[in-house]
Amino acid sequence: MKKTKSNKAWFLVLPVFILVAFSAIVPLMTVVNYSIQDIFGATRYFVGVEWYREILNDSRLQDSLVRQFVFSGSVLLIEVPLGIAVALMMPKAGKWSVVTLLVLALPLLVPLNVVGTIWQIFGRADIGLFGWGLNALGMDYNYAANPMDAWFTVLLMDVWHWTSLIALLCYSGLRAIPDAYYQAASIDRASNWAVFRYIQLPKLKSVLLIGILLRFMDSFMIYTEPFVLTGGGPGNSTTFLSQALTKMAVGQFDIGPAGAFSIIYFLIILLVSWLFYTAMTHGDSK
Amino acid sequence: MNKKKTLGLSVYIIFLLLPIYWLLMMSFKDNSEILGGLSFWPDTFTFDNYMTIFTDPTWYTGYLNSIYYVALNMIITLTVALPAAYAFSRYNFMGDKHLFFWLLTNRMSPPAVFLLPFFQLYSSVGLFDTHIGVALAHCLFNVPLAVWILEGFMSGVPREIDETAYIDGYTFPKFFVKIFLPLIRSGIGVTAFFIFMFSWVELLLARTLTSVDAKPIAAVMTRTVSASGIDWGVLAAAGVLTILPGVVVIWFVRNHVAKGFALGRV
Numbered sequence: 001m002k003k004t005k006s007n008k009a010w011f012l013v014l015p016v017f018i019l020v021a022f023s024a025i026v027p028l029m030t031v032v033n034y035s036i037q038d039i040f041g042a043t044r045y046f047v048g049v050e051w052y053r054e055i056l057n058d059s060r061l062q063d064s065l066v067r068q069f070v071f072s073g074s075v076l077l078i079e080v081p082l083g084i085a086v087a088l089m090m091p092k093a094g095k096w097s098v099v100t101l102l103v104l105a106l107p108l109l110v111p112l113n114v115v116g117t118i119w120q121i122f123g124r125a126d127i128g129l130f131g132w133g134l135n136a137l138g139m140d141y142n143y144a145a146n147p148m149d150a151w152f153t154v155l156l157m158d159v160w161h162w163t164s165l166i167a168l169l170c171y172s173g174l175r176a177i178p179d180a181y182y183q184a185a186s187i188d189r190a191s192n193w194a195v196f197r198y199i200q201l202p203k204l205k206s207v208l209l210i211g212i213l214l215r216f217m218d219s220f221m222i223y224t225e226p227f228v229l230t231g232g233g234p235g236n237s238t239t240f241l242s243q244a245l246t247k248m249a250v251g252q253f254d255i256g257p258a259g260a261f262s263i264i265y266f267l268i269i270l271l272v273s274w275l276f277y278t279a280m281t282h283g284d285s286k
Numbered sequence: 287m288n289k290k291k292t293l294g295l296s297v298y299i300i301f302l303l304l305p306i307y308w309l310l311m312m313s314f315k316d317n318s319e320i321l322g323g324l325s326f327w328p329d330t331f332t333f334d335n336y337m338t339i340f341t342d343p344t345w346y347t348g349y350l351n352s353i354y355y356v357a358l359n360m361i362i363t364l365t366v367a368l369p370a371a372y373a374f375s376r377y378n379f380m381g382d383k384h385l386f387f388w389l390l391t392n393r394m395s396p397p398a399v400f401l402l403p404f405f406q407l408y409s410s411v412g413l414f415d416t417h418i419g420v421a422l423a424h425c426l427f428n429v430p431l432a433v434w435i436l437e438g439f440m441s442g443v444p445r446e447i448d449e450t451a452y453i454d455g456y457t458f459p460k461f462f463v464k465i466f467l468p469l470i471r472s473g474i475g476v477t478a479f480f481i482f483m484f485s486w487v488e489l490l491l492a493r494t495l496t497s498v499d500a501k502p503i504a505a506v507m508t509r510t511v512s513a514s515g516i517d518w519g520v521l522a523a524a525g526v527l528t529i530l531p532g533v534v535v536i537w538f539v540r541n542h543v544a545k546g547f548a549l550g551r552v
Binding site: 003004005006007008009010012013015016017019020022023024026027028030031034085086088089090098100101102103104105106107108109110111112113114115117118119121122126127128129130132160164172206210214217220221223224241242243245246249250255258262263265266269270273277 | 291292294295298299301302303304305306308309312320321322323324326362365366367369370372373374375376377378379380382385389390391392393394395396397398399400401402403404406407422423425426429430431433434435438476479482483486487488489490503504507508518521522524525528529531532533535536537540
């Protein structure tokens with residue numbers, strides 16, 4: 001769509017700019033400030049990039065970074081296809097479509113710590129259906145003792161909580177495809193796969209962009225759920241970046257290194273999101 | 287084909303509902319029964335857990351606090367995001383693309399990064415432990431998202447409508463409120479749902495920025511961890527109650543959500 005050129009539009013954007021600047025720029029500047037100083041009581045020393053060097057060489061943090069990437073990658077690889085599949089299976093109209101919409105939205109509205117609490121119980125072998133069921137099937141499942149199980153539980157918890165987001169967005173995308181497309185496809189005797197590949201998937205692109213970006217950002221910042229479920233353990237198996245950072249900043253009060261950590265953390269999310277954004281909007285230059 | 291679809295969907299829905307069912311059942315059991323073993327249905331059905339919550343002010347004010355700041359956040363976010371989204375969808379202006387991407391970057395900032403500076407900033411301007419403080423903090427991730435989604439809906443409305451309204455002598459504010467907003471009503475419904483959802487489930491910022499007066503329910507829930515162990519029954523009941531406002535919200539916006547999802551430029 002052609003847009004009018006007008007700098008007066010700035011007045012419409014100004015409230016957003018002021019509001020977000022208040023809650024974003026000032027704190028970000030503070031973090032940058034921390035990250036280049038050694039704060040020793042009231043005295044501050046300028047230390048330059050020393051904290052950054054320290055953080056980048058810290059093997060525990062490197063581990064949690066790798067863990068974080070594996071986790072976010074798994075989240076996207078499972079939730080995006082599953083969400084599309086669920087959207088395709090949803091009834092197109094009528095009473096049942098409203099019912100499924102409501103049920104799908106339900107997990108999204110559970111506060112993060114309650115999600116952790118639910119799975120904490122649900123996964124226990126003695127009193128939770130899930131843990132009990134897995135053990136009854138002959139698996140030795142115990143999320144509190146076995147790192148792999150803990151990891152798996154956090155992943156499943158995330159899939160349970162957030163796949164609906166992708167599904168709802170994709171459902172909306174599918175609803176917006178005019179019937180004429182499907183009619184044309186059936187005249188051409190297109191297979192289901194061809195309909196999906198050449199009609200549905202391209203139409204889903206823009207909602208998938210929103211879905212993938214949101215899921216990437218949020219899974220990369222995951223904190224509360226693993227914290228409630230396992231407290232980051234056993235060992236460090238479910239200590240993701242946010243938790244490592246919070247331990248450093250609030251637990252040990254290492255403000256300088258924590259500041260440097262924050263900036264690096266933020267830049268990574270920014271870079272990866274930008275890559276997704278550019279890759280997915282590439283080609284439809286408006 | 288259709289049977290397969292229904293079956294697949296049913297399996298997924300059971301997967302979604304089972305953990306919630308488990309929480310619900312637990313909230314009607316007493317602690318000895320919860321810890322006693324696996325059971326699908328409470329032996330002795332009890333409302334004690336819920337009574338604890340409804341009679342103890344620290345519990346129920348937690349709910350009121352959460353509802354209060356989430357509602358505030360919805361109002362603030364929609365008020366500022368609607369005109370901004372309009373500007374992004376209709377005009378080219380200096381730095382528009384940069385500004386849009388900069389807004390998005392705020393959606394990407396991990397709350398853990400901002401905890402300390404937020405705490406300091408909000409304390410120094412007197413916003414610590416106030417509802418408005420939490421509502422403003424949640425704008426950090428909700429405003430960019432709202433602008434983003436609303437811009438999509440607004441771009442779907444033909445420009446001719448704006449032009450006709452101006453020719454008919456409408457002023458901008460009058461056109462915006464009387465004609466434009468009703469047109470994207472469903473989009474606003476969907477956006478409101480997203481704002482509610484993300485603000486309602488967030489805990490890290492809400493907990494850090496409050497201590498007594500504006501403490502959210504999610505933070506109150508940590509209270510059940512005492513020397514004698516976790517009071518699972520009350521915790522489960524509190525969990526069930528945190529889901530209820532969400533159910534009410536979906537119920538109210540259900541038609542808008544279904545319709546809004548169908549009309550958006552996607």
